[in-house]
Every structure is written in C-alpha cells, then in structure tokens.
Amino acid sequence: MEVCRQLSTKPVQAPKATTKKISFEEDSSTKASYEALPNAVFFALFFSVVYFLLSRWREKIRTSTPLHLFTSSEIVAIFALIASFIYLLRFFGIDFVKSLILRPSADVWNSEDDEEENEALLGKEDARKVPCGQALDCSVPAAPVISFQKVFDEKPVRVTTEEDEEIVKAVVAGTIPSYSLESKLGDCKRAAAIRRESLGRLTGKSLSGLPLDGFDYDSILGQCCEMPIGYVQIPVGIAGPLLLNGREYSVPMATTEGCLVASTNRGCKAISLSGGASSVLLKDGMTRAPVVRFGTAKRAADLKLYLEDSLNSETLAVVFNRSSRFARLQGIKCAIAGKNLYLRFTCSTGDAMGMNMVSKGVQNVLDFLQTDFPDMDVIGISGNFCSDKKPAAVNWIEGRGKSVVCEAIIKGDVVRKVLKTSVESLVELNMLKNLTGSAMAGALGGFNAHASNIVTAIYIATGQDPAQNVESSHCITMMEAVNDGNDLHVSVTMPSIEVGTVGGGTQLASQSACLNLLGVKGANRESPGANSRLLATIIAGAVLAGELSLMSALAAGQLVKSHMKYNRSSKDASSTVS
Ligand code: ADP
Numbered sequence: 001m002e003v004c005r006q007l008s009t010k011p012v013q014a015p016k017a018t019t020k021k022i023s024f025e026e027d028s029s030t031k032a033s034y035e036a037l038p039n040a041v042f043f044a045l046f047f048s049v050v051y052f053l054l055s056r057w058r059e060k061i062r063t064s065t066p067l068h069l070f071t072s073s074e075i076v077a078i079f080a081l082i083a084s085f086i087y088l089l090r091f092f093g094i095d096f097v098k099s100l101i102l103r104p105s106a107d108v109w110n111s112e113d114d115e116e117e118n119e120a121l122l123g124k125e126d127a128r129k130v131p132c133g134q135a136l137d138c139s140v141p142a143a144p145v146i147s148f149q150k151v152f153d154e155k156p157v158r159v160t161t162e163e164d165e166e167i168v169k170a171v172v173a174g175t176i177p178s179y180s181l182e183s184k185l186g187d188c189k190r191a192a193a194i195r196r197e198s199l200g201r202l203t204g205k206s207l208s209g210l211p212l213d214g215f216d217y218d219s220i221l222g223q224c225c226e227m228p229i230g231y232v233q234i235p236v237g238i239a240g241p242l243l244l245n246g247r248e249y250s251v252p253m254a255t256t257e258g259c260l261v262a263s264t265n266r267g268c269k270a271i272s273l274s275g276g277a278s279s280v281l282l283k284d285g286m287t288r289a290p291v292v293r294f295g296t297a298k299r300a301a302d303l304k305l306y307l308e309d310s311l312n313s314e315t316l317a318v319v320f321n322r323s324s325r326f327a328r329l330q331g332i333k334c335a336i337a338g339k340n341l342y343l344r345f346t347c348s349t350g351d352a353m354g355m356n357m358v359s360k361g362v363q364n365v366l367d368f369l370q371t372d373f374p375d376m377d378v379i380g381i382s383g384n385f386c387s388d389k390k391p392a393a394v395n396w397i398e399g400r401g402k403s404v405v406c407e408a409i410i411k412g413d414v415v416r417k418v419l420k421t422s423v424e425s426l427v428e429l430n431m432l433k434n435l436t437g438s439a440m441a442g443a444l445g446g447f448n449a450h451a452s453n454i455v456t457a458i459y460i461a462t463g464q465d466p467a468q469n470v471e472s473s474h475c476i477t478m479m480e481a482v483n484d485g486n487d488l489h490v491s492v493t494m495p496s497i498e499v500g501t502v503g504g505g506t507q508l509a510s511q512s513a514c515l516n517l518l519g520v521k522g523a524n525r526e527s528p529g530a531n532s533r534l535l536a537t538i539i540a541g542a543v544l545a546g547e548l549s550l551m552s553a554l555a556a557g558q559l560v561k562s563h564m565k566y567n568r569s570s571k572d573a574s575s576t577v578s
Pocket residue numbers: 324325326349350351352353354355356357358500502503504523524528529
C-alpha cells in the first residue's frame with residue numbers, strides 16, 4: 001500500500017513501451033507526409049516531359065526534321081519520362097516494380113522479414129503436424145488460427161505506466177518482494193504482468209509462449225496459485241457419449257497425450273452399443289491421520305482403546321462435525337508404532353473433495369482429547385497414514401474419497417466390429433497383463449492398463465487436484481467371458497477416487513464449464529455430496545471405456561501402429577503404453 005501511495009502522487013507519464021509505440025506511429029505519419037512530396041514531383045515531371053516531347057515531335061514533323069535525331073534536351077527528357085513512368089507504376093501498386101526499384105524503409109523490410117519467418121515457421125509446424133485429421137476425424141488446425149496465436153503470444157508484456165516501470169525495477173532490485181505485488185497493488189492482473197516482466201529481466205529468458213491475457217487472476221488469489229506470471233494452455237477433448245446408469249455424458253479430458261481422447265471415445269462407443277455401463281458407489285469418506293506421541297506405548301494404546309470404544313463415538317462425532325455443516329465423522333482407525341499413534345479419521349464432506357474440511361474436524365478432536373490425554377504430544381496433523389498423494393496400501397484396501405465399481409457387458413459383435421479383437425484375446429491379455437503382470441511387478445493398486453491417463457485428464461479438465469491421481473488411479477480391471485463365451489464382462493474397481501465439485505480449482509471458469517457439461521457443477525442443494533459422487537462414477541465409467549479400448553488395441557496389436565500412424569511418427573509410442 002505504501003508503494004501504491006508513493007507512486008500515486010507522481011504525475012502519470014507515458015510509459016516506456018507506450019512511448020516507443022507512439023514514436024513509431026509518429027515516424028510513420030511523418031514518413032507518409034515525406035513520401036507525398038516525391039509523388040507530386042514525379043507526377044509533375046511525367047506530364048511536363050510528355051508535353052515537352054509531344055511538342056518537340058510536332059515541331060519536327062512541321063520542320064521535316066528526322067524523328068530519330070535527338071537533341072541532348074530530348075534525351076534527358078526521354079530518361080525523365082522512363083524514370084517517372086516506372087515510379088508511377090510503383091505508385092499504383094505494381095509490386096514487382098516496387099521491389100525492383102525501391103529499397104523499402106527499414107521498418108517495412110523488417111516486417112516483411114518477420115512475415116516470411118512466420119510463414120516458414122507455420123509451414124514447419126504444419127509439416128510436423130500429424131495426419132490426425134484422418135485418424136480422429138478432426139479438422140487440421142487452420143493456419144490463420146495459428147498465426148493469430150503467434151501474434152497473441154508474442155505481444156510484449158504490458159508494463160503500461162511509469163509507475164509500473166518503477167515497480168518492476170524495485171522487484172528486480174529486490175526492494176519489493178515479488179509475492180507482495182497483489183496485496184500492494186490491489187490488481188492481480190497488473191501484479192502478474194509486473195512479476196512476469198521482472199522475471200524476464202532477472203532471468204534474461206523469454207516467456208513469449210506463455211500467455212498472460214485471457215485469464216482471471218482475481219479468481220486464483222489466495223486459493224489456487226501464488227505468484228502467477230501467466231497460464232499454461234492444455235487442450236480439452238471430448239469423449240462420449242458415455243452411457244452410464246441410463247444417462248449419457250460427454251466427458252471432458254484435458255491432455256496433450258495424442259490418441260488418449262480418441263481411444264476413450266472408442267471405448268465409450270463400445271459401451272453405448274452394448275447397452276451402457278452401470279456403476280455403484282461403495283463408500284464416500286475423506287481421511288486425515290495425525291500422528292501423536294506418548295511417553296509409553298501403553299499410553300498410546302489407552303488412547304487407541306478410547307477412540308475405538310463405541311461409547312465415545314457420539315461425543316467425538318459431535319466435536320468433529322463442528323468443523324462444517326457438511327463434515328460427518330464416520331470412524332477412526334488407529335495404528336500403533338511403539339509409543340506413536342496414528343489416528344485415521346474418515347468423514348463425509350458433501351460435494352467438497354474434503355481435505356480442508358477433514359483437517360479442521362481432526363484439529364477439533366485433537367484439542368478436545370488434550371483434556372483427557374494431556375501427555376499426548378501432537379507431532380503432526382498429517383502422519384502419512386491418511387494417505388494423501390502417495391501410493392499406499394491403506395487407500396487401496398480401506399478406500400479414500402469415493403470407492404466405486406463400474407461394469408458393462410460388451411457384446412461379442414461390438415468387440416469384433418468396434419474394438420477389432422475377440423472376447424477370448426481380451427480375457428487372456430487381461431489375465432496376463434493386468435493381473436499376473438502387475439503381480440509380478442509388485443504393483444500397489446496398479447492392476448489396470450492406464451487408469452491414470454483418464455483420471456488425470458478429467459482431473460485437470462474439472463479442477464481436481466491432479467496430484468491425487470496417485471491414489472485416485474488405483475484400479476483393478478477384470479475381464480471375463482460371459483453368455484457362453486460370446487460376450488465380455490468388464491469391470492473397474494476403484495477404491496480411492498478423490499474428487500469434489502466445490503472448492504479448490506473447481507470454481508475457476510474453464511474447470512467450472514467442464515463440470516457444468518457433466519451436470520455436476522458446484523454444490524448439490526437438494527442432496528449435498530450427490531454432485532461429487534456422480535462425478536466419481538463418471539470417472540470410473542470413463543476409465544472403463546479407456547481400459548476397454550487400450551486393451552483391445554494391445555490385443556489386436558494395433559497400439560504402436562496407430563500411434564505411429566496418427567501422431568507419433570517421430571516419437572516413441574511405448575511411452576503411452578502403461
Ligand atoms: P476442501 O475441503 O475440498 O479443501 P474447501 O474447504 O475448499 O474444500 O471447500 C469446501 C467449502 O465449500 C466449505 O466451506 C463448505 O462449507 C462449502 N460448501 C458449500 N456447499 C457445499 C457442499 N454441498 N458440500 C461441501 N462443501 C460445501
């Protein structure tokens with residue numbers, strides 16, 4: 001604020017960047033007026049020379065002088081005629097003449113150079129681009145869009161006033177901390193622009209590919225991202241319709257992984273043609289596990305017994321639930337390591353993913369316990385028995401967030417015609433890859449082909465915490481021949497899908513639009529928690545589709561071929577084979 005006040009007393013002057021721009025514009029207009037003068041001279045010269053030569057011609061005819069004998073003044077006039085004629089051709093826009101006879105001004109020359117460079121670059125980019133259009137039935141990106149993007153991206157960062165310039169200098173010098181810009185300026189976009197400019201000057205690195213415009217920096221303040229300098233663009237593709245529990249969903253997936261959306265889309269098609277998938281939510285509870293320490297293992301055991309005694313559960317729930325009208329304690333699971341106790345609280349959290357909510361409830365209970373267990377030393381509100389964003393058997397076995405099972409019976413015909421493989425091959429591959437192969441690898445929750453691909457793409461599109469893909473992607477994929485071996489029963493069981501439709505990144509404009517597309521935006525007023533539960537089942541359905549399609553591609557030996565054909569011609573396709 002102090003900086004704001006100091007700076008606001010200064011008269012506002014034209015900023016450097018703007019000054020430069022204005023002087024460029026002045027140059028252009030001055031240049032234009034300078035160019036008008038030779039135009040007039042050449043016009044006058046042309047017509048006077050024509051008049052002179054015609055009169056000389058008439059004079060020669062009258063005096064019977066041979067026409068091919070020229071006086072020196074006539075020769076000069078002929079040269080002047082040719083020169084002014086060529087000049088006037090150029091004036092009327094005949095470009096080849098212009099390029100032959102006139103050196104453009106430095107500015108014009110440069111801009112033409114840039115255009116050529118741009119064209120070359122676009123050509124290069126286009127050449128690198130895949131025949132994705134053929135494969136996915138999508139149109140090849142139009143060149144004007146790319147060129148617009150390029151212009152947009154390469155706009156210089158706008159430090160628009162002298163005040164801004166002063167602040168940039170102060171940030172570079174370290175007298176204003178970069179993190180304080182938002183609070184000092186009270187303008188998030190301006191803070192981001194100034195931070196970005198300062199960073200560019202400090203590092204000497206270009207940020208031209210990272211857009212600044214087109215983002216609401218106020219919406220992330222204090223919630224989603226600190227010290228922003230721009231935003232990364234991730235394309236959002238659409239897979240579907242996914243027919244799940246009798247309803248159709250278009251599933252948004254944010255990814256830069258070629259073939260992923262197309263493949264999931266194919267799985268959705270197979271599911272829909274077979275009558276759809278159904279999913280069931282088995283459990284819904286977010287967890288947090290503090291670690292507390294006592295002087296003896298016996299005291300730790302005392303607390304364990306206290307917490308697990310059903311006589312105390314009601315009191316503990318009342319204390320816990322004070323944290324939020326949506327938080328409802330479901331249980332506490334304890335594990336002892338010597339004199340240390342890990343208390344894994346599980347609670348429902350409405351439509352929120354619930355980490356904040358559960359942490360607040362846990363803090364309430366710890367404060368409450370301190371009365372009866374004054375020797376309890378709270379080491380940390382999270383003791384990793386929760387377990388958040390790390391592979392852990394506790395989530396795989398006990399569940400965390402939403403536990404969902406999703407199944408479908410894919411008709412034999414559809415397996416052959418859409419998935420281009422057979423029921424038998426799929427069942428065999430699933431057994432040897434997803435079950436035996438994963439067992440051989442000592443997998444923890446990784447009994448699937450690529451659940452994390454789908455989970456992460458939907459998480460990014462819908463504003464979930466992408467780091468939670470670790471446990472949210474735990475999945476066992478099962479395949480079995482049914483109906484006398486004619487059809488395929490396929491299921492995915494996912495015990496720890498951690499999602500919310502309120503809080504965190506879900507309220508940002510793009511993410512919120514993707515949630516809206518799925519019909520799960522925000523809080524469900526009639527039945528709190530229904531939106532986030534529905535989202536979890538849709539994710540399981542999309543994973544089912546993704547598993548079906550990738551497993552089929554593998555069974556049919558198409559995977560590498562399709563990646564090479566569609567978008568991996570210069571890359572290693574194996575990187576996407578999970
Ligand atoms: P998280 O616990 O996932 O980090 P936040 O604490 O950021 O989520 O967001 C949850 C907030 O949203 C809480 O303040 C809660 O009161 C509010 N809220 C509003 N409606 C709901 C709902 N239907 N379910 C859960 N929380 C809700």
